[in-house]
Amino acid sequence: MTDTLFYVFAAITLISALLMVVSPNAVNGAICMIICFVTTAALFVLLEAYFLAVIQVLVYAGAVMVLFLFIIMLLDVNKDTSDLLKDKMTLGASITGFTLLVILTLSVFAGGQHLPETALLPVMENPTGEGVGIPFTTSAKSFGYSLFTKYMLPFQVTGFLLLAAMIGVIVVSKKHSENS
Amino acid sequence: MTVGLNAFILVAGLLFAIGMFGVILRKNTLVIYMSLELMLNGVILALVAFSRYNGTMDGNLFVFFIITVAAAEVALGLAIIVALFRLRQSVMVDQLTSLSR
Structure with a gap:
């Protein structure tokens, strides 16, 4: 199923x-x-x-x-939709690149000699938070636990990144005054 | 579920390939930007699959941060596209060639 x-x-x-x-x-x-x-x-x-x-x-x-x-x-x-098939060079280049990337992916991850499969590990329902690594759990609790222990610094940096993005959007979309 | 890790990574790689196809093929900046989001989507699918089959939570946490960064990136990128449209009245990349001259 x-x-x-x-x-x-x-x-x-x-x-x-x-x-x-x-x-x-x-x-x-x-x-x-x-x-x-x-x-x-x-x-x-x-x-x-x-x-x-x-x-x-x-x-x-x-x-x-x-x-x-x-x-x-x-x-x-949408009013100026250029014809996709008009530019033969771009079309040929993109189809060639796409085909090569698809062949690469297929040759590594499908077919007879692909990478070894790993078994699906059992999942804990409720994390304890003990031990070295953080085990895979289905609960949202382990996200909170990880964010405030192992990933404390990236969490704060992400907060600053959101602040910087907000200020950046305000600066970029601000209308310039006439005399500047 | 008997579907292995390779099937998920195959789907993720094909999503990445389709995204790259769109980035090269399309002329509309907004569609190029959506294709970039598609490439990010393929990467986060690969990370979640690796995290599940490895039995650790770190991949899922990375995806959490990637989604946050992608949201900030989309807000800023669309603001830049709107500013560009205000200046040049076009978002087609074949008409925005001032730097190549």
Whole structure:
């Protein structure tokens, strides 16, 4: 059952990603992108990372893509849709690069001589927080525990990064006055 | 679940490849930016899969930080694109070639 779900969600993710890339209309592309993010969240659920699945839907499919749709509709960039197939050089270069990257990925991770498979480890329901490493758990509690012990400095740096991004957005989008 | 780590990494690698395809192919800056987000999405899927099959929490924490940084990056990048549009009335990269002359 879970295997079937994995194949279905992986197929939807890849197809919607490809549709996003080749869709001439940017708004349709953004909608395909939302589908791609939601199905990636479903893959996270299959990997038992429930908290990250929720974060993925809220932040990526919610906030980020709504911002993208807002900007696409605000700028109204759809009126000058250039033909995708007009530039033969770009088309050939991108298809060649894509094919090479796909062959590389397929040769490493699929087929007869791929990398060795590791078994799926058992998951703890409730973390104790003891020991050297932080074991994989399904609860959001281990995120809080890790953020305030092992990842305390990156957590604070991320807070400063958000502050810097906020100030940067204000500075970039500020209208310049006439005399400056 | 009998699906192994390699299947997840394969999906992640294909997502990354599709994102790179979009970055090279498209002319619209907003679509290029969405393709970059798609590449990030492939990377975080790989990190979550590695974290699950390794039995540690660190990959999930990295994904948490990556999502935070990506949100900040999207806000700033879209502000830059809006400022660019205000200045040049276009977001097509083939019309924004002042630096190459």
